[in-house]
Amino acid sequence: MAWGTFVQRLLGNKGSAGLAKDRLQVVVMYDRLGLSPEQMAALRKDIMETISRHVAIDSERVKIDFLPTPAEVTITAPVRRGRTRGEEPKQQAG
Amino acid sequence: MSGRAIVITSGKGGVGKTTATANLGLGLARHDRKVVLIDGDIGLRNLDIIMGLENRIVYHLVDVVRGRCQVRQALVKDKRFPHLALLPASQIDQKEAISPEQMRELAAQLKEDFDFVLIDCPAGIEQGFRNAVAGADEAIVITTPDVSPVRDADRVIGLLQNSLGDPQLIINRMSTQMVQRGDMLDQQDVLDILAVNLLGIVPEDEEVVVAGNRGSPVVLNEKSQSGQAYGRIVRRILGEDVPIPELNGHGGIFHRLGKLFSRR
Ligand SMILES: Nc1ncnc2c1ncn2[C@@H]1O[C@H](COP(=O)(O)OP(=O)(O)O)[C@@H](O)[C@H]1O
Ligand SMILES: [Mg+2]
Numbered sequence: 001m002a003w004g005t006f007v008q009r010l011l012g013n014k015g016s017a018g019l020a021k022d023r024l025q026v027v028v029m030y031d032r033l034g035l036s037p038e039q040m041a042a043l044r045k046d047i048m049e050t051i052s053r054h055v056a057i058d059s060e061r062v063k064i065d066f067l068p069t070p071a072e073v074t075i076t077a078p079v080r081r082g083r084t085r086g087e088e089p090k091q092q093a094g
Numbered sequence: 095m096s097g098r099a100i101v102i103t104s105g106k107g108g109v110g111k112t113t114a115t116a117n118l119g120l121g122l123a124r125h126d127r128k129v130v131l132i133d134g135d136i137g138l139r140n141l142d143i144i145m146g147l148e149n150r151i152v153y154h155l156v157d158v159v160r161g162r163c164q165v166r167q168a169l170v171k172d173k174r175f176p177h178l179a180l181l182p183a184s185q186i187d188q189k190e191a192i193s194p195e196q197m198r199e200l201a202a203q204l205k206e207d208f209d210f211v212l213i214d215c216p217a218g219i220e221q222g223f224r225n226a227v228a229g230a231d232e233a234i235v236i237t238t239p240d241v242s243p244v245r246d247a248d249r250v251i252g253l254l255q256n257s258l259g260d261p262q263l264i265i266n267r268m269s270t271q272m273v274q275r276g277d278m279l280d281q282q283d284v285l286d287i288l289a290v291n292l293l294g295i296v297p298e299d300e301e302v303v304v305a306g307n308r309g310s311p312v313v314l315n316e317k318s319q320s321g322q323a324y325g326r327i328v329r330r331i332l333g334e335d336v337p338i339p340e341l342n343g344h345g346g347i348f349h350r351l352g353k354l355f356s357r358r
Contacts, residue, residue: 015276020241021283027241028248028287 029066047075056080097128099201099211100331101230103254103261105246107217109238110266113302114324115214116144117313118234121328123178124313127209130169132201133183134226135216136191142182146309147172156184158200159192165203174314179208189221194228201229219253227254233261234293239268239279248288262293264327269298281338294327295338296320 030036035043044064051057056079063076102115112135119131133141136156142148153168158181165181172178181204184191204211213229216222227233233254237247247263254261265284272278281295299320305312312321313328326336 017273017276017279017283020279021287024241024244024279024287027245031245031249032252 033066048077051075051077095206095209097205097207097209097211098232099205099213099230100232100234101134101213101215101226101258102234102236103215103223103226103250104217104236104243105219105250106237106243109243110236110264110296111217112140112144112214113306113311114234114236114264114266114296115141115212116311117321117324118328118331119145119178119210119212120172120175120311121313121324122210122212122331123172123175125328125332126177127332128177128207129175129210129212130179130181130204130208132181132204132211132213132226132229134197134213134222134229136183136187136189136222137185138216139183139185141214142170142180143309144306144311145172145180147180147182148309151182154182154184155200156187156191159196165200189216189225192225194224197225197229219250223250223253227257230258233258234264235261235288235290236264236266237284237288238266239273239281239284244279244284244287251288251290260290263288263290264293264296266296267298268295292338293330294323296323296327 030040033040044062047064048057048059048062051062052059055077057077058080061076061078063074065074065076066072102111102118104111115131119129122129131141131145132155133139134155135141139154142151147170150170152170153163155168157163158165158168169179169181172180201211201213211229213226215226235247235250235254237243251261263285265281268281269278273280281292285292297319299312299318301312301315301318302320305315305318311324312318313324315321316325326338329336
């Protein structure tokens with residue numbers, strides 16, 4: 001971001017450039033992956049199912065991020081405590 | 095001799111490929127390099143007009159490839175620099191009139207006689223693009239700081255990386271006023287997205303239109319901002335380390351702040 005732009009944003013003048021950049025980042029990411037939004041949703045579901053088969057995760061809080069530059073996929077899946085692989089979840093006594 | 099063959103491409107049409115090809119060609123010729131420009135936009139020839147050479151065309155690219163004439167018969171010699179030549183496109187054929195292999199052979203042949211072979215690529219990513227890229231060793235991608243051209247540039251960069259490696263980028267038609275207003279992506283925004291090496295920035299400049307009218311590209315006009323920008327890009331292509339200046343030339347932070355406050 002140029003200084004001029006930075007100062008403008010400080011002064012609360014947002015302009016359309018920020019929106020342009022945000023939209024570009026999303027659209028370019030999908031272009032690079034060559035995936036449609038439907039395929040993305042399917043990928044997300046597969047990833048969650050695969051992880052859940054081995055580790056108990058908090059499926060509500062799973063995050064799959066595709067970062068454009070440099071291109072990378074990060075998966076953040078909070079693991080639930082109190083249960084290891086292969087074990088049934090234990091009921092807390094009391 | 096084995097010259098450098100460089101394709102100037104963009105994906106999106108109308109962003110300044112032909113203008114850039116003409117200016118880089120003239121700029122390199124002014125540095126005493128032997129240069130040939132190939133108009134790769136078969137069916138929509140343009141480079142001859144921008145160069146002011148439209149009245150001298152006898153043969154064209156498709157004639158050469160079809161063996162209807164020798165390459166040197168088709169080359170149109172520039173009026174200003176005897177060591178600069180244009181190989182015009184055919185106006186009546188389709189992109190499919192030549193193949194990538196034929197383009198590769200033609201470029202190889204021209205590289206024996208010229209220091210630089212610049213190929214003006216048509217818009218799109220189909221056959222015309224493939225032909226133009228096939229002849230090249232390096233690529234320059236040109237974009238304007240707008241959403242669609244940057245998106246298309248990203249696509250083209252991806253395609254180029256498979257064949258020619260990382261291209262260099264020119265950002266064209268940058269408007270300092272719009273960037274300062276926050277209504278135009280600035281150079282860092284564009285680079286954040288495209289992640290390639292920046293070769294230069296050309297400002298939005300009415301002189302480009304005047305130059306087009308005259309058939310005398312802006313690089314020949316030392317007074318114009320865009321002409322100076324092309325002059326610097328040419329020196330960078332020749333390996334000189336020329337810094338990329340602030341666009342308005344006097345754009346220090348205090349100057350900008352001053353301008354900002356005086357506007358309110
Ligand atoms: N830096 C610039 N400032 C103003 N107008 C420009 C600039 N660069 C290109 N243009 C204009 O944009 C139009 C398209 O340019 P052109 O070189 O033909 O693009 P392309 O070959 O990519 O289709 C032309 O009318 C040209 O005069
Ligand atoms: Mg063109």
